[in-house]
Amino acid sequence: MKKIDYRERALKLFPWVCGSCGRDFTGKNLRELTVHHKDHNHNNNPPDGSNWELLCLYCHDNEHSRLLDAEWLPTENPDKEKETTTTHSPFADLKNMLNRPRNDEGGDEPK
Ligand SMILES: [Zn+2]
Numbered sequence: 001m002k003k004i005d006y007r008e009r010a011l012k013l014f015p016w017v018c019g020s021c022g023r024d025f026t027g028k029n030l031r032e033l034t035v036h037h038k039d040h041n042h043n044n045n046p047p048d049g050s051n052w053e054l055l056c057l058y059c060h061d062n063e064h065s066r067l068l069d070a071e072w073l074p075t076e077n078p079d080k081e082k083e084t085t086t087t088h089s090p091f092a093d094l095k096n097m098l099n100r101p102r103n104d105e106g107g108d109e110p111k
């Protein structure tokens with residue numbers, strides 16, 4: 001599968017600033033800066049970047065809130081996201097057990 005590298009190219013072409021809210025980015029939070037396609041066609045990637053706009057995640061979300069197209073595909077997912085969306089964690093039951101009040105130590109046997 002060919003990796004889409006338009007994001008890297010856009011980051012080389014443009015200053016690391018959100019085109020909407022003006023937030024600026026450094027290497028640390030750069031993954032929150034995404035490439036928006038002005039015509040909403042992610043197959044349209046002219047090398048001069050004329051179809052690209054750098055937007056932060058929040059502004060990009062706003063930009064697409066009405067249009068449910070699948071144009072923006074994050075190329076870097078923070079590992080954190082995986083953890084929070086995992087529903088079949090082996091520790092889920094353990095956590096429930098720990099949260100349960102400790103009144104079930106076989107105390108319902110008659111004395
Ligand atoms: Zn922004």
Ligand SMILES: [Zn+2]
Pocket residue numbers: 035036037060063064071072
């Ligand atoms: Zn977009």
